[in-house]
Amino acid sequence: MEKNNIYILAIESSCDDTSAAVLHNNKMLSNVVATQKIHEEFGGVVPELASRAHQQNIVPVVHQALAKAKIDKKDLSAIAFTRGPGLMGSLLVGTSFAKSLALGLHIPLIEVNHMQAHILAHFIDNTTNSMPVFPFLAMTISGGHTQIVLVKNYFDMEILGQTIDDAVGEAFDKSAKILGLPYPGGPLIDKYAQLGNPKAFLFPKPKVGDLNFSFSGLKTSILYFIQRETLKNPNFISENLNDICASIQYTIIKILLDKLKKAVAQTGVKQIAIGGGVSANSGIRNVLKEAEKKHGWKTYIPPFEFCTDNAAMIGIVGYLKYKEGIFSEQDVTAKARYVINE
Template identity: 85%
Template sequence: MENNSIYILAIESSCDDTSAAVLCNKTRLSNVVATQKIHEEYGGVVPELASRAHQQNIVPVVHQALAKANIDKKELSAIAFTRGPGLMGSLLVGTSFAKSLAMGLNIPLIEVNHMQAHILAHFIEEENNKTPTFPFLAMTISGGHTQIVLVKDYFKMDILGQTLDDAVGEAFDKSAKILGLPYPGGPLIDKYAQSGNPKAFPFPRPKVDDLNFSFSGLKTSILYFIQKQTKENPNFIEENRDDICASIQYTIVDILMTKLKKAVKKTGVKRIAIGGGVSANSGIRKALENAEKDLGWTTYIPKFEYCTDNAAMIGIVGYLKYKEEKFTDQSVTAKARYVINT
């Protein structure tokens, strides 16, 4: 092993995906994700079942990540893990495992904020990957989070706005549930929206101050709208599915883009990086492409595997913290609520 090669084993277990990755400096050598299928029958993530599945998955996933990277655990420089935010039971599994392994190997332990990792995933070195320069605006949109963050440096970030209730991914999934679509329904809304008219059904935009978001009112208005229409016509969803999905997607994307435009105006920063599972949505990608053309923005979207929850994004933060010797001691505990820069 060369002296300048830093090998980080990273562990991510904040929600319902168990993931382990190995990075050599900024390069990903492996990124293994075990997705939990059990939640589909419940129409959403069940925390108790998630933590049990993590316990079953973590050893094989870590083993696979080391094997794929062709690295012996004795070669590891440090272990990085998600401390929070997330589901407490899920976080405890990853935290306990990382602490034990770091202690056993007598190597440093590095705690990572899940939200910071979504933002810094842009710095994983990949072919044809353009990385943003500081400062830039990051919009993290996922099943559990919606945030706009001003990123001044790897570890200097200011939250400009965030959701006051539900996250954008949850708004997509719950809307899909109202339409009788299986979980996770967000990607299905995106799929059906391609063939629909986005202006067919106007939904109200929530009035929220400054750069914060709210999606609970929108979900309620979609629910009441569908209930009213199906009362008059029991086949309403079936007959109008594509138009309903297109209208929901158009409304959500419009809410996100309106706030993002406000953030650009407020900060003067035109470099926009997005992350989180919802950044895979074709509507948001199209809107960002248009903003590049019409507003002179430069937009950064990571590879799809780095948008959803994965350990490679934990690994890149681990590497950057390792360089600055930002280590954690064995007294560390998982944190369900964990704000960036705390």
């Protein structure tokens, strides 16, 4: 296969979305995502149910991705898949399928780190966004991760700071649960926050060293605040929902921005790229655009479809690794904990 005519089939199954994508070089031809609705009634992802749903979804999702891309599986150059991090049962489904298909088609297998993929999603060729220039700072913010990463090139990344307890996405979702909002509640907090006063209620910012994050204390303070106020007024949440959501979102974004400012000061790098599901949050996007003018940063915000878990971001890493001849053996196994620079 010529190095300028590469077709990658990518598979993503790290949590509760089953996704398959086809890339021709660095251009996306298809990106199919099957979202699992079953978790909504439980208020969070149930790992066993997630892995079963992946087993049901993976064949039709891959079939649809190939059909939308208008290519046959015999045209594929390699199979890329999420090795980790993520839920072990979910990862096993995607890993096993990718290994089997690569073996059957006699083509290379390429393992991908999910968090590295969130960062490199910026390099998918699309008409709406420009691509970061190395070195840049990446802030990966999702339901399971919060990290600031110094990206020196495609495969040389250094974690400068990360959460010591809960991730930012979990802080959004758990806060929403405290307010009685359905799962996933993060997008609902964003929706109501746009109608509220961000300084209506003050929440404490956690004191944690250097570039690391902590959100467990913030969640606790929100819980105690809501319990205290609803004792005084049982209708407190419904009467103040917009202001509560705006205040929660303001506090979380302030925590993220303060750490980013510190990272820029320490590294001298003023190119900022965000990735992960929480990068779809409108408040974060707006604050980063303002920071561009205020601090002289150059900010890169991915299109919405590349923020949440999707296979196109796995595919771009697959393409970049294929060009370098970085392939995996058939004895590769899923890895629930998988560090970005491992």
